[in-house]
Amino acid sequence: MIKAIIDNLKGLYSLLVGLSITGRFFVSPQKTTHYPRQVDDPECLKSYRGPLELVPADDTGQSKCISCQMCVRACPGHCLTVTKGDKGKAPKVYLYDFTLCCLCAACVESCPTGAIRFSHKVYLVAPSREALHLDLLADLLARAPNPPQPKAEAEAEGEGNQVLAAPVTGEAPA
Amino acid sequence: MELTIANFVQIVIACLLIIALMVGNAVIMVYIERKAAGFIQRRPGPYEVGPRGTIQAICDSMKLLGKQLFIPGNVDWLLYFLAPVMAFLPVLLLFLPIPFGKYLVALKVDDGILLILAFAGLGVISNILAGWASNNKYGLLGAARAVAQSVAYEIPMIMALLAVVFMAGSLNLSEIVERQGTWPWQWNIVFQPLACFIYFVSLVGETNRAPFDLPEAESELTAGFHTEYSGMGFALFFLSEYANMLLVSFVCATFFLGGYKGPILDGFWWTFIKAYAVMCLIVWLRWTFPRVRFDQLLNINWKWLLPLSILNLWVTAIVLKFIE
């Protein structure tokens, strides 16, 4: 009986301790980042994995890709389509379906020339599923500082420095 | 008291004011509760709608008003719609004898506290009806819990208030306030600390607030007796929950905290300040503690609060006799 009373008094004290802790947090500063108005530590974004992008070669600004198909074979989600160009090793088509990508870096690590990397496009939104079927060659062209005067198709696709590459239509092979 | 036309008009006006108070209180309390929860959890709480999220609660209530009245299959529709109304209406009556200020009383009755205690028991019926009528097993379990809990916690509540009534020698709430002084050490909480504690615990139990929120225990019964309610039905339950909280806080302020008397300038603002302080304490409890289990809830009541309150009553009676 006495023990039960003492136990319960101790229990009541533990409740007061709990109240004091939450009370202390009540007056301490908040941890929330008010997202659109504040941005979290930008250091965190350095390792962020956005959709893939092609790495421009230092000298030419063209893609380093040699159409070896290693990335296509490594990809667990079958989200890459690379077609070899008519002349040389440069790819004619480099399609990337971001909806299927699991950002596992299998392609990036298996690329023998280091031609692809993850972008840091954090604020990526798309109005439709198709808009996430990206054409990485067009994206590379759009990012180039001095876009080389293009062929007709690239002109139609270039949309300046947009977050999203233009939607790809009708080119996806079966 | 005779029922004259003047009295009648006074009561009607008072009822309208009380309804306004209940609705306003719900809006304010929703805001306070969400902000307090946010600050305790180190986040801002409602923030985007209006300056510092002040009109968030109003927007939410607008949304609830605008929702379709949804009737689940196989419900007893009469009881299903009656229950929220039943939850709301008795609370209205309970505010009538509360002395907000010296002259600001809707209904000066000599046994005001009896009126409150008698009608406070009605609230649980709405919970039973809601749980029973909505044809939901969670609802039924919640209703069963509500009954046992409400019946149990009323008893120590009455016993605790009775000790104060012994001291004041009157059941009239205004009289009880008048017997207390203006300074905090002249309030009943100093003379009756145990009664105040018991009353406070049973107040939390009576209003189904965490850590005694068993009838709606979210992690066990999803939402308890109001699982099947949405839109206005849910809003009415919500409203009555906060109105009940306000009521018991007013009673607490009246009985233990000196009512409308304060160190400077007596008046109804003191009642409100004290009542809202009690409510903030209830909110604070909710966001700090886990929930007790049902058998523990009843054990706390029957094994601790009830004997303690009887003891307290007994000691009070003896001491009063000796003082005489």
Next chain:
Amino acid sequence: MSGLNFINPFGVREDPGTFTGDFYTENFSRKAKPGTVILNLGPQHPSTHGVLRIVVELDGEYVIRAEPVLGYLHRMHEKMGEVKTPWQFIPNMGRVDYLHPIAWNWAYVGAVERLGGIEVPERAEYLRVISCELNRIASHLMWWGAFVMDLGGVTPILYAFEEREKINDILQIVTGSRLTLSYFRFGGVSTDVDERFLRLTKEFVPYLRERLKMYKALVTDNIILRRRLEGVGPMGVDICQRYGATGPILRAAGVASDTRRDIPYGIYKKFDFDIPSGPTNDSFGRYLVRLAEVEESLTIVEQAIKELPAGAIRIDKAPKANYKLPAGETYFAVEGARGQVGCHLVSDGGTRPYRIKLRAPGFSNLSLFAEAAKGTLLADAIAILGSLDLVIPEVDR
């Protein structure tokens, strides 16, 4: 009673005496005994954490029987392992158990390495230990918050998330993601740590130790929580053995069994840490064991950071996407946050494994629930379920 006879809508009463076994395997239509109610907890219930469904028969608030119903989140990970190359299957491992993905990474990568005889550089071994232990802490923190939320305390989970966010920040530096981490590679790890990783980790260890004191004062010592957990759902050694329970549940039963100690893998032999085994085998014992494990993990992280050697993070000829597993069969087990995580790998020498069996600790641990919950109150059953620390995607795989 119109519309309220939900126990038995057609008024057919079966003879209660003929009822024998569990009603999931027999059939769903089996009626409750007279005077009892069959209640579906889940698949969408606040306390079943995902899509676990538990069919309970209640007498009042007492649980007469409880049957977990699985499979709402079955994603065929084992089958996917058979149609993907080992390289392609690594990302799947991050998705099996999203709270402790590094352990699953380790189980699969370790199995492949054991089968292929692949060595791992020492620095990579240290990085594996650091990331795995940090991830274990994150998992336990998440469990801690969710468990207290099951018991009705909503606030602690947000405090736990503060720490968890810090761990996510740290692990994101090397893995690039915050939830479904896939960090391990055959013969090493994917990326090397940088100065920021080490700095944040060194800051984190004393920070969490301070916070653990607050956890103790706010939750562990709280009388309501103790009364809710003490003596609830005892699981002794015998029941753990029968159902194959591992991890904190077995340790709370008093057996200091830990794969890191029993079947040492990686470089765990080098570290000095305790295996906490609880004095009580009830829910509170399991609670204490997990919190003690957080502290042990912090010790391991501290030691590993201090001794981190320089060197390569992956062997030179690390297997690539076209890696062919040698024919053979192996089993590799690691200690996950929930118990022994195992990967049984059978290869016929092709580019894809012939068969993969994943041993999910949550599955075995959940099996204890039906027995432990019998005869308890509904609220206790919820507490027992929470104390098992289930991750439903892992249970269903």
